[in-house]
Amino acid sequence: MSKIDEVAKLARVSKGTVSNVFSQKRPTSKEVTERVLRASRELNYVPNQIARSLVTKRTMAIGLTIPHGRFFFSAFHTQFINSVVLEAARYGYRVLLDMIPAQDIATPFLASYPIDGAVVMDPREADDRIELMQREGIPFVTIGRVQATAPTPTVDNDNRKIVRDICDYLFALGHGRIAFLNAGVSTTVAADRRESFLEAMAGRGVRIEPWMMFHKPELSDERYSNYGYEETKRVIEDSGGRATALIADDDRTAFGCLHALKELGLDVPNDISVFVICGDDSMLTRSTPALTSMDLRPADLGARAVTTLLRMLGIVDGDVDERCIVDSGIVERSSCAAAPNQGRNRVER
Amino acid sequence: MSKIDEVAKLARVSKGTVSNVFSQKRPTSKEVTERVLRASRELNYVPNQIARSLVTKRTMAIGLTIPHGRFFFSAFHTQFINSVVLEAARYGYRVLLDMIPAQDIATPFLASYPIDGAVVMDPREADDRIELMQREGIPFVTIGRVQATAPTPTVDNDNRKIVRDICDYLFALGHGRIAFLNAGVSTTVAADRRESFLEAMAGRGVRIEPWMMFHKPELSDERYSNYGYEETKRVIEDSGGRATALIADDDRTAFGCLHALKELGLDVPNDISVFVICGDDSMLTRSTPALTSMDLRPADLGARAVTTLLRMLGIVDGDVDERCIVDSGIVERSSCAAAPNQGRNRVER
DNA sequence: CTGAAAGCGCTTACAG
DNA sequence: CTGAAAGCGCTTACAG
Known part of the structure; x- marks a missing residue:
């Protein structure tokens, strides 16, 4: 893993220029860009996300908090998580799985959560996680209504x-x-x-x-x-x-x-x-x-949750809805039929 | 989010001492510890994981790489993931879900993966991920045999x-x-x-x-x-x-x-x-x-994978097995019985 | 379009 | 047991 200085030296430019080529935040001449890229390839260089995060204040990760220490995923969870990861990836974001009850964490002195925001699943009427997020100042969107002092953006079915x-x-x-x-x-x-x-x-x-x-x-x-x-x-x-x-x-x-x-x-x-x-x-x-x-529509819920969160973070343009409702619909298969006559299904004992 | 300097000033100690109190890497007198903790609480201070990572070279996160962009979790995956997250948490580690095919990532210029190591699920005979990990120098353990130039630690069933x-x-x-x-x-x-x-x-x-x-x-x-x-x-x-x-x-x-x-x-x-x-x-x-x-025993596989990885990282003591085999056993229920006589189940068409 | 320099918030030898 | 200072690898005004 080589560092930005080595690339800068090899490409005969400043560190700032190398930085620009990778972040694409400022235009760089085609010729210089190419020189930097060639040097990077030669040295197998890739920007260090941690160092970058320290100055940009962006970790490029969002947390997905699922309650419980032990859990089963239903089809709903599976599709939802899948969609969250996929949608986050579209914006270069990664997903940190976070489903440990606070009291079960080993370290008594936690360091800050290295996430830019969080998606909170299955909120409870009284939910520690909400309070925690608010105290830590981590932006979050909940999947489902939540009881909070301040209103928090929610993505939900009706x-x-x-x-x-x-x-x-x-x-x-x-x-x-x-x-x-x-x-x-x-x-x-x-x-x-x-x-x-x-x-x-x-x-x-x-x-x-x-x-x-x-x-x-x-x-x-x-x-x-x-x-x-x-x-x-x-x-x-x-x-x-x-x-x-x-x-x-x-x-x-x-x-x-x-x-x-x-x-x-x-x-x-x-x-x-x-x-x-x-x-x-x-x-x-x-x-x-x-x-x-x-x-x-768990996949819709997941995608909307991510875009809402990224809007809150200013990554995606657009207003954030305080309450975003995802449609749902009945899928008829074969397990429902006309009710039997009164008492027809009485069990013999 | 206050910083270490503010806490140091309030507690009338150096930044180094505040650092020691939280990392517990060097002993600190009881009296000073208490002063620091009180100041931290007052200022709502918690160490910044990113800044810490930059110097320690530890992100305190492991990646869990699952192939596919879209996926279904079987019960096996669910229990396995659950166990990985839980076991990692025991050592203060978090889990980054990583299941996007490289070609589907938005950013053309990726920054480094902010993980200390990875658990690679469902390896293929020819698996890009293995090569990627090796090139990036990220320690990893695979769940299942793998084809690699260098031998890589594996946790698996037989x-x-x-x-x-x-x-x-x-x-x-x-x-x-x-x-x-x-x-x-x-x-x-x-x-x-x-x-x-x-x-x-x-x-x-x-x-x-x-x-x-x-x-x-x-x-x-x-x-x-x-x-x-x-x-x-x-x-x-x-x-x-x-x-x-x-x-x-x-x-x-x-x-x-x-x-x-x-x-x-x-x-x-x-x-x-x-x-x-x-x-x-x-x-x-x-x-x-x-x-x-x-x-x-997916939960055993998950836990063993994490401890093996953390041993490779020097977080957990002990030798790392190149090949760790987890037991498995038949659970008899009711779907298997003596074979019918030849042709008994021939289908009429 | 490019560079020199300060700084992000910590940890870590080094010195005492 | 504690402190002063350098440094982790980037980005970002500022200046040109």
């Missing part, structure tokens, strides 16, 4: 509308007794979806019963990976078999639902319908039946 | 043994006509598994037929996400229904297999057995039947 749309879709099929396996209790997205669900049900004149709403356990909870399976059994049992439709939070959950229903001898969608929020085609079509879903 | 074990397992159940849906052609892991499969079959006296070996399409190929589904149909058709067992490369592929077999009216495991290499319990138990698998 979660209230999503649940309303799903309920309307199921209502139209004659369903009324719907159980909702919601996201984690402490997340803001779960709160919004919960409210919207309650409203939709009230609008339809359905009295809410306890078996109609569950929340995904924390990742640290061993019941996490059996969420769909176990709560589906509860739903069927507690509802006395009256439930005619299930809304599952993600693909993993939905597979658990299907598994439980199969064990109970219930047919999907004839006895009971299953609707899943997000998941990708290559998995959702693998089950029997293929799962009808709401496409949350 | 892929030959894995396939041998799987074949032995299936042989013991009476299977002989086995189709192998292998990893991508260009990967070294696929090559090792292929050879081992061929050996095992030869040892058993089975003549290899074309329908017995397939390779996963490149991610850029649209057939990628239907690999398991489509090739399973091919296997059944081309073998004239004589195949009695399928080995699938990963969970996603296996779900595709199951889907195809169901459409063909073949019962798993009575008509045909399915064995999957890797996948996690929370998905593998969701299908009908639950999938018997080889547990590759």
Whole structure:
């Protein structure tokens, strides 16, 4: 790894000129540019990003903060992360994975985060990360609503509308007794979806019963990976078999639902319908039946999050929306059908 | 963000002393330490990682390079990445996601990678990344065998043994006509598994037929996400229904297999057995039947890769193994059973 | 279009 | 145990 001085000497120019050639911040004559490039190639030179960062105050990296120490990625996360990395790369930015709870970091005295900004996934109602970012003065955009003293830019789906749309879709099929396996209790997205669900049900004149709403356990909870399976059994049992439709939070959950229903001898969608929020085609079509879903467009969310952040940083031109809503749409497959007649799917015990 | 000078002045010590307190590289008297810490807190000071990196030559970040621009994570990837991030954090290291093909990077003139080392996933027989790392002088460990001029440390499963074990397992159940849906052609892991499969079959006296070996399409190929589904149909058709067992490369592929077999009216495991290499319990138990698998211990691989890399960097004590093999083991579930009598699963057409 | 020099915010011998 | 000073490898006004 040679340094800028050596290149400058070999190309018979000043360090400043070498710098200009690589940063392209000031024009350089064609002849000089070529001489510098040739010298650089000869010496295998590439600018040192760290030294550059020290003076430009730009690390050229953004943080992607995902809560949890241990985690599972759903299809949503996978597509989202993929898109964030790709979009960031378009502007020469790299992505630092950052998903460690602060208390689990080894070093007692942390150095500053070498990132220019952050994308905060799955925000909670009370989220340490928000406060941390604000204290450190790191610009960030959240994926989903957040509770903060100062307003912070957010990229999100319209979660209230999503649940309303799903309920309307199921209502139209004659369903009324719907159980909702919601996201984690402490997340803001779960709160919004919960409210919207309650409203939709009230609008339809359905009295809410306890078996109609569950929340995904924390990742640290061993019941996490059996969420769909176990709560589906509860739903069927507690509802006395009256439930005619299930809304599952993600693909993993939905597979658990299907598994439980199969064990109970219930047919999907004839006895009971299953609707899943997000998941990708290559998995959702693998089950029997293929799962009808709401496409949350995670790739759009990721790309918008990055451009919003880069706008905040002045890298990309354009105004930053305080609240950017990404469209979503129902993808019909085969797991939802007209509700069975009352009691048809009652379980024998 | 205040700087070291301000803290030094407030604490009435030199910059060097403030530095020592935070780096803990030289002892500092208790009294002075406390004064510095108090001043730091008051000024909300934290050392600037970039400035520190410039002189220490340590970025405190490792790169995780995953091939492809677009990607799907299998359960294997998810658990592996998770483990890498966690293990790195134990030593104060962060993880930079790096999965962009070089030709897709926007900036024509790249600055140096601000990482101390890299973990290279899914190496190919001819892999640009290896050459790049070597040219840039970045220490790296590969997950899987690699073709390189100089030997490079590798953390891996014993892929030959894995396939041998799987074949032995299936042989013991009476299977002989086995189709192998292998990893991508260009990967070294696929090559090792292929050879081992061929050996095992030869040892058993089975003549290899074309329908017995397939390779996963490149991610850029649209057939990628239907690999398991489509090739399973091919296997059944081309073998004239004589195949009695399928080995699938990963969970996603296996779900595709199951889907195809169901459409063909073949019962798993009575008509045909399915064995999957890797996948996690929370998905593998969701299908009908639950999938018997080889547990590759991705979390162990990730942790070992990080410690090996940090040893190369002199961060962690200990010798670095040129080749570190992580154990694997069969997890029996319900998708493999005794082979049916010859022709029992012949498909009617 | 190009150069000389200061400076980004730390760490690290060297000296005491 | 602590300090003064040089230096890490760049970029950026300033001057021409």
